[in-house]
Amino acid sequence: MTKRIALVTGGTGGIGTAICKQLHDDGYQVVAGYYHGGNHDKAQTWQDKLKEEGYDIALAYGNIRDFASCEACIEGIRKDFGTIDVLINNGGITRDTTLRKMSPEYWHDVIETNLTSVFYMTRLVINDMLEKKWGRIVNISSINGEKGQFGQANYSAAKAGMYGFTKAVAQEVASKGITVNTVSPGYIATSMIMDVPEEIREEIRKGIPVGRFGEPEDIARVVSFLAEDKAGFVTGANISANGGQYMH
Numbered sequence: 001m002t003k004r005i006a007l008v009t010g011g012t013g014g015i016g017t018a019i020c021k022q023l024h025d026d027g028y029q030v031v032a033g034y035y036h037g038g039n040h041d042k043a044q045t046w047q048d049k050l051k052e053e054g055y056d057i058a059l060a061y062g063n064i065r066d067f068a069s070c071e072a073c074i075e076g077i078r079k080d081f082g083t084i085d086v087l088i089n090n091g092g093i094t095r096d097t098t099l100r101k102m103s104p105e106y107w108h109d110v111i112e113t114n115l116t117s118v119f120y121m122t123r124l125v126i127n128d129m130l131e132k133k134w135g136r137i138v139n140i141s142s143i144n145g146e147k148g149q150f151g152q153a154n155y156s157a158a159k160a161g162m163y164g165f166t167k168a169v170a171q172e173v174a175s176k177g178i179t180v181n182t183v184s185p186g187y188i189a190t191s192m193i194m195d196v197p198e199e200i201r202e203e204i205r206k207g208i209p210v211g212r213f214g215e216p217e218d219i220a221r222v223v224s225f226l227a228e229d230k231a232g233f234v235t236g237a238n239i240s241a242n243g244g245q246y247m248h
């Protein structure tokens with residue numbers, strides 16, 4: 001049987017790498033989307049390292065903020081492997097600062113990279129999924145989209161926006177074998193969290209009932225479940241994985 005094709009945007013990042021490995025172990029042909037401002041060597045180094053660990057993961061370059069670039073990325077994957085069965089919208093950035101100091105540039109950077117990209121990528125794969133009558137879309141949101149976060153008006157707005165998008169699209173495609181869900185990670189031990197000043201980070205850690213930051217694998221397990229054939233009844237849902245930091 002030919003392998004299903006899974007594209008993970010931001011696939012070479014902290015959570016993205018764990019998702020790529022998990023989906024590879026689940027039997028998918030995994031493609032890691034990357035941008036790195038055009039630094040292809042960085043992506044190549046990532047791919048080589050994973051190969052040494054036994055993971056055969058393809059790379060696809062694309063700027064998720066740019067529709068034409070997304071189109072070229074999806075077209076390249078189509079040519080090399082076929083149409084995408086599983087899309088994990090995981091790529092994202094932070095530009096943290098309080099609202100009183102937030103520039104329009106910081107606002108647009110985060111909204112376009114974290115939210116508009118989800119529209120672009122989903123729009124570009126949805127017709128192939130509709131034709132196949134099967135698909136899995138998982139949007140990686142955040143605890144801070146659920147609860148808001150001091151210093152993240154842009155990021156919280158983008159991540160909250162994903163819930164509305166997910167629930168609207170889930171309704172449109174539910175009868176065609178396609179599920180659309182969000183996963184909302186809490187604070188996961190990746191470079192994104194390590195960029196938060198240490199004293200603030202330590203305060204955040206104290207507020208996590210399980211007593212630790214999450215591991216990228218904690219998120220990859222949830223994504224793996226949602227991508228399964230047998231998860232076909234779960235759609236328009238949000239699964240929080242945050243160590244109990246926010247319960248609602």
Ligand code: CAA
Pocket residue numbers: 094096097098101141142143144149150151152155185186187188192193196197200
């Ligand atoms: N709640 C209330 N007040 C707070 C606060 C909080 N959480 N944090 C800081 N303040 C207060 C300070 O005590 C200070 O008060 P005074 O002016 O009375 O002394 C004031 O706010 C500081 O305000 P500034 O506008 O000067 O803010 P700053 O420039 O010092 O720092 C910040 C702002 C960079 C956003 C910093 O607070 C920060 O890094 N916060 C963490 C943001 C965060 O959690 N980011 C998550 C990144 S990881 C991620 O996003 C992944 C994911 O999905 C979870």
